[in-house]
Amino acid sequence: MSKLEQDFQKASKEFQRLQADLTATVEARQKLDYQQSESDLVLKELKKLTPENTVYKLIGPGLMPQDSGEAQQTVEKRLDFIKKEIDRIEDQLKTIGEKAEKKKMEVIKLQTEMQNVQQQAQKS
Amino acid sequence: MAEQQVQLTDLNFSQLQEVKRQLDEEVEHLTTSFGQLKQAQTKYRSCMLDIEEVKPEAAGNTLLVPLTSSLYVPGKISDPAHVVIDIGTGYYVKKTRKEAIEYYTEKVTYVQKNLEKLQETIERKQDNLQSCVSVMQMNLQAERQGEEQPAQ
Numbered sequence: 001m002s003k004l005e006q007d008f009q010k011a012s013k014e015f016q017r018l019q020a021d022l023t024a025t026v027e028a029r030q031k032l033d034y035q036q037s038e039s040d041l042v043l044k045e046l047k048k049l050t051p052e053n054t055v056y057k058l059i060g061p062g063l064m065p066q067d068s069g070e071a072q073q074t075v076e077k078r079l080d081f082i083k084k085e086i087d088r089i090e091d092q093l094k095t096i097g098e099k100a101e102k103k104k105m106e107v108i109k110l111q112t113e114m115q116n117v118q119q120q121a122q123k124s
Numbered sequence: 125m126a127e128q129q130v131q132l133t134d135l136n137f138s139q140l141q142e143v144k145r146q147l148d149e150e151v152e153h154l155t156t157s158f159g160q161l162k163q164a165q166t167k168y169r170s171c172m173l174d175i176e177e178v179k180p181e182a183a184g185n186t187l188l189v190p191l192t193s194s195l196y197v198p199g200k201i202s203d204p205a206h207v208v209i210d211i212g213t214g215y216y217v218k219k220t221r222k223e224a225i226e227y228y229t230e231k232v233t234y235v236q237k238n239l240e241k242l243q244e245t246i247e248r249k250q251d252n253l254q255s256c257v258s259v260m261q262m263n264l265q266a267e268r269q270g271e272e273q274p275a276q
Contacts, residue, residue, distance in 0.1 A: 045212075058215070072214060
């Protein structure tokens with residue numbers, strides 16, 4: 001196998017790995033989206049409650065009564081955390097995306113070079 | 125949307141195939157989401173029916189409470205005026221029956237709005253898919269005609 005072919009295989013393998021990374025990160029990003037919208041809805045609901053509405057938290061299999069204000073704070077904290085996570089994942093997406101794009105160019109370049117070599121070989 | 129600005133007729137066959145594959149995937153994904161939303165809506169509706177079922181007169185009625193699927197203990201309805209609702213992320217809230225019905229009605233409308241939006245998106249994607257397929261067919265036909273009447 002020529003040096004060119006080896007380079008090509010290495011680059012395409014790396015490109016595939018980056019693509020897999022990208023898919024995994026996109027999935028993580030979507031999961032955060034679901035969590036964010038669920039927590040948003042919960043917070044909206046908690047804010048609407050009157051003192052007569054007891055709030056319970058599911059702990060293991062049982063429901064424990066909890067202070068409504070405390071519950072609100074917890075959900076708000078979680079939302080903050082989710083927002084930070086989203087920012088972090090967005091950054092990650094950008095870096096991986098750029099890397100994948102670069103690798104793609106490299107793979108294409110190597111592929112054309114290989115084709116050129118082959119054509120040269122056929123001619124001679 | 126950058127993709128919309130690309131003329132489908134400018135693409136070659138394999139590019140069209142790629143576009144079609146992507147659209148197919150999107151339509152499938154959206155249709156699954158649509159089904160899931162429908163299911164959620166049905167669940168909310170049946171919760172409402174269940175609340176109607178527990179009437180205030182039911183106080184003191186006995187019933188068997190399942191502890192596991194094969195173990196039941198007798199129980200008595202002590203407070204038919206209130207129900208406890210799962211509002212998500214492990215939080216539950218005690219509400220009166222009226223409030224509970226309001227809560228579920230709101231949820232059903234919320235889901236309905238999303239369903240309508242989703243329906244529109246699915247239809248738009250299907251239109252795109254349709255035009256993609258017809259361009260592919262046109263290309264194929266043009267190719268075949270070209271083969272039947274070779275340039276002289």
